[in-house]
Amino acid sequence: xxxxxxxxxxxxxxxxxxxxxxxxxxxxxxxxxxxxxxxxxxxxxxxxxxxxxxxxxxxxxxxxxxxxxxxxxxxxxxxxxxxxxxxxxxxxxxxxxxxxxxxxxxxxxxxxxxxxxxxxxxxxxxxxxxxxxxxxxxxxxxxxxxxxxxxxxxxxxxxxxxxxxxxxxxxxxxxxxxxxxxxxxxxxxxxxxxxxxxxxxxxxxxxxxxxxxxxxxxxxxxxxxxxxxxxxxxxxxxxxx
Amino acid sequence: xxxxxxxxxxxxxxxxxxxxxxxxxxxxxxxxxxxxxxxxxxxxxxxxxxxxxxxxxxxxxxxxxxxxxxxxxxxxxxxxxxxxxxxxxxxxxxxxxxxxxxxxxxxxxxxxxxxxxxxxxxxxxxxxxxxxxxxxxxxxxxxxxxxxxxxxxxxxxxxxxxxxxxxxx
Numbered sequence: 001x002x003x004x005x006x007x008x009x010x011x012x013x014x015x016x017x018x019x020x021x022x023x024x025x026x027x028x029x030x031x032x033x034x035x036x037x038x039x040x041x042x043x044x045x046x047x048x049x050x051x052x053x054x055x056x057x058x059x060x061x062x063x064x065x066x067x068x069x070x071x072x073x074x075x076x077x078x079x080x081x082x083x084x085x086x087x088x089x090x091x092x093x094x095x096x097x098x099x100x101x102x103x104x105x106x107x108x109x110x111x112x113x114x115x116x117x118x119x120x121x122x123x124x125x126x127x128x129x130x131x132x133x134x135x136x137x138x139x140x141x142x143x144x145x146x147x148x149x150x151x152x153x154x155x156x157x158x159x160x161x162x163x164x165x166x167x168x169x170x171x172x173x174x175x176x177x178x179x180x181x182x183x184x185x186x187x188x189x190x191x192x193x194x195x196x197x198x199x200x201x202x203x204x205x206x207x208x209x210x211x212x213x214x215x216x217x218x219x220x221x222x223x224x225x226x227x228x229x230x231x232x233x234x235x236x237x238x239x240x241x
Numbered sequence: 242x243x244x245x246x247x248x249x250x251x252x253x254x255x256x257x258x259x260x261x262x263x264x265x266x267x268x269x270x271x272x273x274x275x276x277x278x279x280x281x282x283x284x285x286x287x288x289x290x291x292x293x294x295x296x297x298x299x300x301x302x303x304x305x306x307x308x309x310x311x312x313x314x315x316x317x318x319x320x321x322x323x324x325x326x327x328x329x330x331x332x333x334x335x336x337x338x339x340x341x342x343x344x345x346x347x348x349x350x351x352x353x354x355x356x357x358x359x360x361x362x363x364x365x366x367x368x369x370x371x372x373x374x375x376x377x378x379x380x381x382x383x384x385x386x387x388x389x390x391x392x393x394x395x396x397x398x399x400x401x402x403x404x405x406x407x408x409x410x
Binding site: 003012022024194227 | 246249250253257258261262265266271274275278279282283284285286287288289291307310311341343344354359360363364374375376377378391394395396
């Protein structure tokens with residue numbers, strides 16, 4: 001036996017007293033909470049068609065009713081789509097895009113991966129959450145939502161990162177890790193396997209203080225490999241710990 | 242219990258000792274190790290539907306490593322030195338207690354990266370190429386870091402490449 005064998009044996013020697021068993025109940029509860037942050041939309045073509053219908057109807061309604069003088073409005077007024085009959089689907093539906101749809105430039109067989117904001121209206125459960133993000137595919141006029149996510153604690157615009165999700169294969173395509181930062185971030189980075197990588201950024205057109213970000217799938221293959229995100233302002237000063 | 246939960250519970254039971262042990266080697270602290278394992282299992286559970294039929298253990302190990310490495314990046318940390326530590330010239334492996342104490346003390350002399358390489362290479366038995374992939378560094382870096390770590394530990398490693406892992410290319 002050489003020294004390396006001794007060392008390996010020492011590494012594998014059981015501890016003097018056993019480690020505490022993981023708390024399975026808590027693991028499942030906390031894991032479930034993480035899962036709840038994401039809602040994977042399961043319907044495909046029908047859903048995409050339904051969203052297009054919603055967009056057309058909402059647009060038509062807005063044309064008939066001239067918009068009032070500009071006043072401060074909440075980002076996701078609960079009544080904004082109340083005149084529209086809800087599409088008939090069992091799955092959770094993202095509302096119409098709030099603000100412009102952000103193209104990521106990532107091309108897939110299902111179309112370009114896009115990210116957009118959607119209204120969240122769950123005053124009983126999420127009183128301070130008014131919007132979330134949706135990742136999906138855009139092909140011509142069609143917008144196919146795939147993964148919807150939103151903040152689920154506190155306020156949707158409290159300073160910092162929110163709704164980070166993605167980094168998984170859905171509909172046979174890789175959805176990049178994405179999310180948003182509430183604050184004036186000019187650069188967002190993370191570290192994957194010791195390498196610092198930078199996110200792509202787009203300012204949300206509905207609220208310029210919100211920055212939507214996403215990582216290239218080659219840089220960040222899945223959310224599990226992320227370390228905490230770091231935001232910097234335009235002077236390069238770190239905004240987050 | 243939802244579908245797949247029984248399977249996950251079995252997975253936790255089967256792998257918790259080893260993963261917690263690895264976390265302990267990385268952190269040198271039982272409580273931190275148990276917390277790290279708890280976190281790794283929580284994130285693995287959140288992704289269970291995706292990873293259960295793939296390499297769930299590998300996924301949990303990666304999450305664990307990232308979690309611990311992230312902890313090292315936080316302000317409270319110890320900074321190791323490149324200086325060779327004063328220590329015993331030979332490993333005393335006669336007694337388990339002595340061995341444990343020796344191990345705990347010598348691992349503290351390693352830098353974070355050296356410790357990570359040592360644990361992945363010699364505890365998890367990963368080939369050097371896999372260690373490089375896991376840590377996002379080059380194969381050469383893994384080789385040199387491993388050599389430096391073993392030198393610090395006063396471990397003869399000249400036969401390692403031919404004996405272990407089959408990856409000493």
